[in-house]
Amino acid sequence: MTNHRFQSFGNQLAQSRPHGVGNPCEACPVRDMSVCATLSGEELDRLNSLVTRMRVDREKAVFYEWDAAEHVYNVTGGTVRLSKMLADGRRQVTGFVGPGDFLGIAYSDTYAYTAEAVTPLSLCRFPRRRLEALFDELPGLEKRVLGVASNELRAAQDQMLLLGRKTAVEKLSTFLWKWTQHTLSQGGSLESIDLPMNRTDIADYLGLTTETVSRTFTRLVKDDVLELPSTHHVVLRDAERLQELTESQQG
Amino acid sequence: MTNHRFQSFGNQLAQSRPHGVGNPCEACPVRDMSVCATLSGEELDRLNSLVTRMRVDREKAVFYEWDAAEHVYNVTGGTVRLSKMLADGRRQVTGFVGPGDFLGIAYSDTYAYTAEAVTPLSLCRFPRRRLEALFDELPGLEKRVLGVASNELRAAQDQMLLLGRKTAVEKLSTFLWKWTQHTLSQGGSLESIDLPMNRTDIADYLGLTTETVSRTFTRLVKDDVLELPSTHHVVLRDAERLQELTESQQG
DNA sequence: CGTATACTTGAATTGAGTCAATAAGTGTGG
């Protein structure tokens, strides 16, 4: 197994600041996408007083499945891979999360999954206990978190359908289709979709092997559905056909 | 199939009643297991004023995936099957829920899945909007719902690991192990575990075919892990071995 | 008691996995 070492939280990270004007949340890239979106300026100050901003290097863990769940994180930049492992090393990637998404909302002593950096990350870290205490004073915040959890639950159920019932072509097509939609919603273009994760990550997300992911990419290229100018770069040639392939594998 | 009959709660359908003494929640079989557990008598009255108690026959739907999500349900008796389907009919069962569990907490206009009765059901039904309005007055309730959602998320991630990475023997063993734990926590015995769902339900839950489920049952019986006195009845002969089989398929 | 439905078992098939050999990137230091 790869040797995962923790990155030091320290000099690289900006410490939290006093309340009032100049709240760094106001300039946050995910100010309007995240749970923070519902909060007023003053409420944001309350939240800001709890936050520690930090960075995590590529392929380093934010936390492990077995760690005490002491913090909750909000991603402000980069892509995080969530995964679970069996004792013998078989891995399932349960999701990829990006700017605006929350990490670690588990009502349990330990996290439910391992969170690792696919790309360099910037995060806002909150002490879980104190954030939960803040829920009592800012009920809008708790509602928002419940909304986030509910959306994640829906995504998890879609993924169960994919893992349990879809073929390799349908799995990869679904992944690429959703990733494309996600990219577009963040202002990307169909002409060049960036896949920050590697083939192993994709395979472990789709319940396949890297070989099968690779062969399936090749097939989609041969069928003129997409081009692969580089391994981490996809150009969609036939978006409609890709969407069709997400549910039926005639071809 | 085993004939699950309900110990009847009152007559066929007890309507909601005025507040005060004699609140039927006080006598509810799931009074202490469910989200209701945190509520005081007076708070329970508030909740009770919203509730409609109802029954659903075996194999009838409580709601479909595409229905407008107007109600939230609390199961007071019976087993519910949650599932999603692809256009061509392939089905994935995403979970089985029983007494004390919640149904339909989706922050969306439609439900995320179809809910159907595996056995006859008794349910408490709440209008979603009014229940959400009540959250503002009973913050303990919202916390509890968030806790439930968070547990479901964890279960969903475990299921993704199972669907993506486990073998047929591991899948069935995991299912039987968890179902046993669940049964025991409800006061059942290792000597006779009731499986209300049929082989197709189990197959669709584990991402297998009924044939494979059947063969795998046969194998576990041959290996003296369990006995099958009838198709819906399991007797555990070697619980420890069953647990081992949930993560490693040697043998 | 007969008939439909659910379950089991067997034989043949197949989609994805495994093992193995390139090929293509990626980064490092000279």
Next chain:
DNA sequence: CCACACTTATTGACTCAATTCAAGTATACG
């Protein structure tokens, strides 16, 4: 900028776990 080592991705040949197709056998129920 190139040569080297190393990692990641692709491709091919073969295997195998689970599916499909096809009987049979229980079981439930009107």
